[in-house]
Amino acid sequence: xxxxxxxxxxxxxxxxxxxxxxxxxxxxxxxxxxxxxxxxxxxxxxxxxxxxxxxxxxxxxxxxxxxxxxxxxxxxxxxxxxxxxxxxxxxxxxxxxxxxxxxxxxxxxxxxxxxxxxxxxxxxxxxxxxxxxxxxxxxxxxxxxxxxxxxxxxxxxxxxxxxxxxxxxxxxxxxxxxxxxxxxxxxxxxxxxxxxxxxxxxxxxxxxxxxxxxxxxxxxxxxxxxxxxxxxxxxxxxxxxxxxxxxxx
Amino acid sequence: xxxxxxxxxxxxxxxxxxxxxxxxxxxxxxxxxxxxxxxxxxxxxxxxxxxxxxxxxxxxxxxxxxxxxxxxxxxxxxxxxxxxxxxxxxxxxxxxxxxxxxxxxxxxxxxxxxxxxxxxxxxxxxxxxxxxxxxxxxxxxxxxxxxxxxxxxxxxxxxxxxxxxxxxxxxxxxxxxxxxxxxxxxxxxxxxxxxxxxxxxxxxxxxxxxxxxxxxxxxxxxxxxxxxxxxxx
Numbered sequence: 001x002x003x004x005x006x007x008x009x010x011x012x013x014x015x016x017x018x019x020x021x022x023x024x025x026x027x028x029x030x031x032x033x034x035x036x037x038x039x040x041x042x043x044x045x046x047x048x049x050x051x052x053x054x055x056x057x058x059x060x061x062x063x064x065x066x067x068x069x070x071x072x073x074x075x076x077x078x079x080x081x082x083x084x085x086x087x088x089x090x091x092x093x094x095x096x097x098x099x100x101x102x103x104x105x106x107x108x109x110x111x112x113x114x115x116x117x118x119x120x121x122x123x124x125x126x127x128x129x130x131x132x133x134x135x136x137x138x139x140x141x142x143x144x145x146x147x148x149x150x151x152x153x154x155x156x157x158x159x160x161x162x163x164x165x166x167x168x169x170x171x172x173x174x175x176x177x178x179x180x181x182x183x184x185x186x187x188x189x190x191x192x193x194x195x196x197x198x199x200x201x202x203x204x205x206x207x208x209x210x211x212x213x214x215x216x217x218x219x220x221x222x223x224x225x226x227x228x229x230x231x232x233x234x235x236x237x238x239x240x241x242x243x244x245x246x247x248x249x
Numbered sequence: 250x251x252x253x254x255x256x257x258x259x260x261x262x263x264x265x266x267x268x269x270x271x272x273x274x275x276x277x278x279x280x281x282x283x284x285x286x287x288x289x290x291x292x293x294x295x296x297x298x299x300x301x302x303x304x305x306x307x308x309x310x311x312x313x314x315x316x317x318x319x320x321x322x323x324x325x326x327x328x329x330x331x332x333x334x335x336x337x338x339x340x341x342x343x344x345x346x347x348x349x350x351x352x353x354x355x356x357x358x359x360x361x362x363x364x365x366x367x368x369x370x371x372x373x374x375x376x377x378x379x380x381x382x383x384x385x386x387x388x389x390x391x392x393x394x395x396x397x398x399x400x401x402x403x404x405x406x407x408x409x410x411x412x413x414x415x416x417x418x419x420x421x422x423x424x425x426x427x428x429x430x431x432x433x434x435x436x437x438x439x440x441x442x443x444x445x446x447x448x449x450x451x452x453x454x455x456x457x458x459x460x461x462x463x464x465x466x467x468x469x470x471x472x473x474x475x476x477x478x479x480x481x482x
Contacts, residue, residue: 080350112421113369117313117362124357128406129350136346160393160412160482166420173361173410173417180393180409181402188345188399249393249482 023147024048026095028077028134029102031061033206034153037217038099041225043069050090052077052102077102077130078122087137094145097228098138100131101153105208111167123174131178135185135196143192149231150189151224152182154198154239161248179239179249186237195236199224202242215242254302255380256280258328260310260367261335263291265439266386269454270332275300277458282323284308284335310335310363311355320370329380330461331371333364336386338441339403353403360407365414368422368429376425383422384461385415387431387472394481412472412482419470428469432457435475448475 025042029035030051039051044067051065052075062072073086077100103126106119131152142148156164158175165172182198189196204220205213220242227244239247257274261267262283271283275297284306285291297303306322309315310333339356342349364385368375375381389395391408412431419429436446437453456475463477472480 112417115365117358120362121354121358124354124410129353132348132402133350136348139346158413160416163416163420166417169365169414169417173413176393176413177357177406177410180391180396180406183393183396184399184402184405185345186399187397 022046022048023096024050024093024145025097025099026050026052026090026138026141027099027101028052028075028130029054030065030072031055031058033208034201034204034217034221035099035101036061036064037221038101038225039065039070040067041218041221042097043067045225047096050086050093050095052086054102075102077134078125080133083133083137087141090138090141093141095138095141096145096147097149097151098134098142099151099153100134102130103127103153103208105168105171110170112169115169120170120173123170124177127174128177128181132181132185135189139189139192139194142194143189148192148194149228150185150194150196151228152178152196152198154178154182154200156200156203156247158198158200159239159247159249182239183237190233190236193233195231195233197231197235197237198239199227200239200241200247254278254280255329256282256326256378257330257332258282258284258323258367258371259332259334260284260308260363261386262305263287263294265441266434266437266450266453266457267332267334268293269450270334270457271303272297273451273454273458275302278302279329282306282326282328284319286335308335308367310367311359313366316363316366316370319367323371323374326374327378328371328374329378330382330384331368331375332384332386333367334386335363336360336407336441339407343403344400345402348402353406356403356407357410360404361410361414364411365418368414368418372422372425372427375427376422381425381427382461382464383418383427383429384457385411385429385431386434387411387415389433389474389480391431392472392481415472416470423466423469426466428464428466430464430468430470431472432460433472433474433480 030039031053043049049070054076056074155175185196201220203214223242263285388408415431435448435453438446
């Protein structure tokens with residue numbers, strides 16, 4: 001296995017020959033769960049993978065991303081300076097697919113009468129502001145690519161109709177807000193030929209959901225990748241289950 | 250049952266739809282607890298204060314301490330109807346490529362967390378009333394289904410998230426007999442809506458009062474327009 005490539009400064013960009021031939025994907029929250037699985041699968045499929053991780057110095061998480069096609073970037077989407085610095089690093093790089101996957105769950109305590117204001121706001125900052133800031137910062141790179149796709153990883157909990165996981169105010173409101181943002185981005189970025197969708201990945205066994213889940217990350221991500229391959233302007237602004245079914249708002 | 254006066258709490262009562270609702274409920278003989286950030290500047294509200302059924306409370310729904318104080322001030326009252334009307338738009342920088350993130354946080358704190366805070370602070374008093382209603386003043390701008398044009402991200406997302414608060418509160422308060430709604434007041438000629446809007450504040454408030462009269466617990470967790478028609482999420 002080749003040594004892990006980790007960019008720490010803008011002067012170590014990948015070679016032009018590689019970026020001109022293969023599609024590329026930028027994934028936030030790539031050190032574990034679905035994000036890591038997306039990175040692994042796209043890298044195996046020959047894509048150039050830019051993996052945004054919150055802690056570039058946490059070796060265990062990074063080492064699991066070890067693959068010649070994967071380039072890790074220090075990226076906490078709640079920190080605008082970090083977004084800007086990755087944008088600078090990748091200024092000349094077309095991004096075929098931006099996957100806004102970074103997210104977190106506060107745990108089972110954030111229920112009626114027990115929601116902490118600051119932690120609730122943190123959910124907004126990561127799920128909503130982080131996604132918007134990534135799209136604002138990388139819109140040119142996505143528009144300059146061949147595929148022009150933005151995928152936001154939402155949740156069934158963000159559906160006002162399904163009422164999944166009801167009672168979790170911070171998580172549910174931030175994912176509903178993310179879905180609204182997806183619909184707005186679809187309209188705003190249509191003229192640039194960019195397709196924007198949000199996905200519910202299913203109930204996947206990750207650090208966030210625990211072991212009692214229905215799907216492995218491999219199954220969920222494989223299914224989403226198959227759907228992502230088929231996406232075009234006619235799907236923009238939709239909310240999709242990992243298997244491609246439409247989810248009600 | 251005694252024929253005690255019905256009571257309503259209205260937040261953001263110093264102007265616009267809030268002020269009109271206060272005025273109409275007073276005319277209807279209700280006990281009205283009106284709330285606003287700066288009572289000393291609320292001259293139109295003060296002009297209604299000769300009516301002994303009106304009380305005025307200082308309240309900033311974005312401030313947890315302020316909401317807690319309101320809960321204490323009203324702890325001995327029953328509240329038939331809580332109208333979470335206070336809301337802000339969030340300024341001009343809401344377009345793609347020019348988003349004011351600090352303003353976004355501020356708007357979510359007021360428009361989304363505010364109604365949650367006031368509802369939890371007053372839920373016991375609402376439960377101890379006859380009507381047991383909580384009405385969140387949302388907007389069709391928060392409807393994802395109807396969002397076709399882009400832009401206005403700050404305001405729109407705060408109302409979408411408020412609708413999700415409505416759905417969650419409806420679920421959590423159902424066993425206590427409390428009905429929770431999101432309502433769209435219409436595009437109303439107010440400071441926020443501007444002078445070219447569709448309907449007047451009295452038309453909106455009259456429609457909302459009719460809707461509020463007509464709903465029951467089976468409608469809890471739903472989204473209605475001021476004219477009583479259901480709205481999509």
